[in-house]
Amino acid sequence: MLCLAALFAASLSSCSSRAVLVMEGGSPELKRAVARLAAEYSKRGGLSISALSAKAAGRGAVITIGWEFPGQETSARQFRVPAASIHKAKFGTAQSLVESGEAFTMLPLLWDAWGIGGSASRLASLNDDKTFSWKDRAGIVAARLLILAPGGEAGTRQALFWLSDAALPGKADVSDLMTGRAFAAGAPNKAFFESFAALERDKALFPGTLHYRAADVSNGASRSANVLVMGSYSWQRTLPSEEARGFRPLVYMQEGGYAMPVALLAGRVEGKGRAAKRAADFLLWLCQPEQQRALSETSGLMACNFNAPNLDVQAANCRDVATGASAIVLIDPEPSGPLGERWDSLLWALLSRSSEWERVLSEFGAQGK
Secondary structure (H helix, E strand, O other): OHHHHHHHHHHHHHHOEEEEEEEOOOOHHHHHHHHHHHHHHHOOOOEEEEEOOOOOOOOOEEEEEEEOOOOOOOOOOEOOEEHHHHHHOOOOOOHHHOOOOOEEOOEEEEEEEEEEEEEHHHHOOOOOOOOEOHHHHHHHHHOOOEEEOOOOOHHHHHHHHOOOOOOOOOHHHHHHHHHOOOOOOOOOHHHHHHHHHHHHHOOOEOOOHHHOOHHHHHHHHHHOOOEEEEEEHHHHOOOOOOOOEEEEEEOEEEOOEEEEEEEEEEEEEEOOHHHHHHHHHHHHHHOOHHHHHHHHHHHOOEEOOOOOOOOOHHHHHHHHHHHHOOEEEEOOOOOOOHHHHHHHHHHHHHHHOHHHHHHHHHHHHHHOO
16 A cells, blocks of 8 residues: 555656746745745645755746836747636736736736825825826925925835826837836936936925935834825835825826836746646736735735735725726836846936936946947
């Protein structure tokens, strides 16, 4: 009997595919949650998922979970998941959060939004009851309020860049500028950099806030009675408050609608054959409502599958706004790739040397040649 049991176990092992899991973004708590779910999924048989190591690299399929950014390269080894498989998994989301076509190389798992937060009484100074755009700051100034923002954090300064009275360019133009394919110092792009550098003097912003870190803003928000906070939804959920906090997602006005600044944590698979197919099935499993809820509650990020439960009424509003968005602007809260790092370092240089913004642009252009 023991021999038969051993033979059966060996046959299962021989039929099992292997995959390596790489987490390129997310909090330590989220990474642990994903690892826990991967271990649970591995017990089901058919796919053995291990953490990245020198020994495991190059064997089977590679599952990478990280933040999306414009211009990310796709390799010939990336597995394409048929759209029919996504629909079969009961995955539903905003059209702006997914790729178009009959097959996807990227499966969105969790997302975050940027916006204005505060008590209901303070938010009442804004015009719209669902969103915040830069034109709404007139109401904030009139109400003698100030915007407190952790501009020293990568995600927030990227979201701040497109704050302008001018309409947001088209999706392709935005991506070209962020990836360096477009000439930053040329018209009309130069005007956006000038507007960003001028934020330092905007009367709606708390003095010096463009250099604050999250901890600074958290302390200031609890002590100041005349501020609204601008930052990510997931972070603002952690802020202490004596009364219920509201959150209005930030939007950029553009011709025919609006775009949202969004951080998108997604999964990709490299490999081929049965191992890649089973690795993609694991990502589809993570997209199901039960797993989406577990990951969302652990991280404070919102589930990309809109069929999963909302964290709170603010998340429900964010979903409504994302559903109506004509486009998204990708934000990388943890810049790691060369494109994301280059874009974020440029924005930080502009904030640090706002009076020399034209020289910063010139230096940036010279580095890219």
